[in-house]
Amino acid sequence: MMNLEIRNISSIETYPVRHPVLRAGRPITDCYFEGDDLNTTIHLGIFVEERLHGVATFLMNKDLNIEELISLEHQQCYQLRGMAIKAEIQGQQLGSQLINHAEEMLKNKNVLALWFNARESAVSFYKKKGYQIVSEPFEIATVGIHYKMYKAL
Template structure:
């Protein structure tokens, strides 16, 4: 499998975000607040030149995680919209995406990465060194989530 990770535009994430994260909902639900900011990065994972995984990284101003309050805004990013097409899951595409992102963010002097993890993804993130820092909570129409983070 030939895997390449490269920067993409927000709109280029939709073909993966939609079936994995917003199935059965309108395509415009794939646009996330902050997608178009100049400080936001979107990565695409390509297998044989076909997009199979995506992830977005926002420099976030509303960090409500106690462990992250010592960092300033430019040192902390939020992962949003990470998704790998169902037929490609289990092939280390997500692991490669997150590892690539961590290195990219470290090079931009980021000190931490945090996100709202779906309950079904928690074990994946734990295997990659992230820790849960909240009680479970519900996001309407999506399901149970946990706040997770990792110091970079």
């Protein structure tokens, strides 16, 4: 049985996971995301045996294209950014546990919706978690094909 803990971390603490998983081969400065240091932004880390193996960032952000689907105040909608689990520990349900924890945390803050731009390779994971695709595929330069996904909390 793994000793597992999910807790708040700083934006800089996300870099050792963001870099190899999401920005491999690129400068470490590419791990900084706009909005990382806002006081409404939440960074979560999932630790196994006290070692950080996964991260996710939640940014208060109402996307204009999502607005057509839902009518929410800005603070009721968050965007997931920079979700990453280290390659050597993927497939052990850490990502699922991290998302479950985050959804409960956001619900407790009266957040009503979570959306994000999912990499093509991650779409099936998010579909299993109840998220739906709400866009055509689109390319993010130097990162690849993405789909906008959404779930009411």
